[in-house]
Amino acid sequence: MTATPLADTLRRLLGPGKPEVTCETCFDLLDQYVDAEVLGQDADAAGPGLRAHLDGCPACADENDTLRALVAFE
Amino acid sequence: MTQRAGTDVDVAAQTGPQPAELDEDSARWMSSLRSTGARRDQAVADLHALLLRAARFEAGRRAGGMPAADRDDLAMQAADDALMQVLGKLDTFEGRSRFTTWAYKFAIYEAGVKARRRIWQDREVTLEAESWSLIPDTGSGPAAEAEGRELLHALEDGIRTALTPHQRNVLVALAVTGVPIDVLSDRLGTTRGALYKTLHDARRKLRGHLGDQGLAVLADGYVKETR
Ligand SMILES: [Zn+2]
Numbered sequence: 169m170t171a172t173p174l175a176d177t178l179r180r181l182l183g184p185g186k187p188e189v190t191c192e193t194c195f196d197l198l199d200q201y202v203d204a205e206v207l208g209q210d211a212d213a214a215g216p217g218l219r220a221h222l223d224g225c226p227a228c229a230d231e232n233d234t235l236r237a238l239v240a241f242e
Numbered sequence: 243m244t245q246r247a248g249t250d251v252d253v254a255a256q257t258g259p260q261p262a263e264l265d266e267d268s269a270r271w272m273s274s275l276r277s278t279g280a281r282r283d284q285a286v287a288d289l290h291a292l293l294l295r296a297a298r299f300e301a302g303r304r305a306g307g308m309p310a311a312d313r314d315d316l317a318m319q320a321a322d323d324a325l326m327q328v329l330g331k332l333d334t335f336e337g338r339s340r341f342t343t344w345a346y347k348f349a350i351y352e353a354g355v356k357a358r359r360r361i362w363q364d365r366e367v368t369l370e371a372e373s374w375s376l377i378p379d380t381g382s383g384p385a386a387e388a389e390g391r392e393l394l395h396a397l398e399d400g401i402r403t404a405l406t407p408h409q410r411n412v413l414v415a416l417a418v419t420g421v422p423i424d425v426l427s428d429r430l431g432t433t434r435g436a437l438y439k440t441l442h443d444a445r446r447k448l449r450g451h452l453g454d455q456g457l458a459v460l461a462d463g464y465v466k467e468t469r
Binding site: 174177178180181182183185188190191192195198199200202203214224225226227230231233234235237238239242 | 296299300303304338339340342343344346347350351354358376390393394397401413416417418422423424434435438439441442445448449452459
């Protein structure tokens with residue numbers, strides 16, 4: 169999904185607008201979330217509120233992207 | 243169960259899956275890292291190699307423009323720090339993921355934070371919340387759309403009037419100027435989590451401000467008049 173510049177600005181300023189976990193909880197759950205994603209399981213069950221946080225927090229989203237790419241290689 | 247301080251809802255902490263039995267590979271890692279002598283030494287060396295691979299991968303993604311020797315040095319430091327983290331937290335690994343996935347995240351975190359810090363080390367971070375605008379002077383980008391321009395004006399107004407000075411500074415630095423959150427937390431002497439909480443509160447206030455103006459922003463960026 170490619171966001172328009174306006175949608176991107178809004179996302180950065182307004183965040184996901186949904187219940188989300190903290191950065192700390194995101195880090196705690198990231199491994200099980202990524203494993204579930206890569207293994208085709210229900211990632212949102214492994215980390216409720218985590219997807220919303222990744223939409224709002226670029227630093228945690230970067231870590232998620234790299235972990236998923238690394239695990240998917242194996 | 244108590245909720246952690248931070249965002250308003252921390253649902254995952256309450257409903258995450260229960261500890262699982264270790265898969266074969268994870269069990270092998272755990273038993274060799276908990277052993278002694280040559281077997282443990284070999285396991286620690288193997289773990290460091292695994293962490294270094296993850297740190298190099300992340301450093302390559304975040305700091306691709308950095309000289310290769312500096313990037314490698316950064317990855318090595320990240321792997322060293324991550325090794326200490328993983329060994330120190332071994333008893334907290336419960337097998338909810340594979341051991342290698344769990345270990346990787348420490349190396350990725352360390353490498354990512356170090357890369358952002360290194361890239362920004364000579365750059366000034368201004369917390370001068372007056373010298374910014376959401377609306378470019380020329381007619382390209384979001385401002386080309388009348389609806390976008392109106393919304394951006396409402397957002398600028400909200401940032402200037404509805405937020406505390408600290409919320410405004412943090413929101414502008416993170417969401418307008420694009421300062422990485424770890425860099426800003428270093429400069430302000432705080433943590434990523436604490437800054438994100440401030441950002442979260444500022445975003446909620448901004449949404450409230452838009453609502454007061456009769457505007458609601460939907461998930462895809464579409465703006466709906468609410469009155
Ligand atoms: Zn985060």
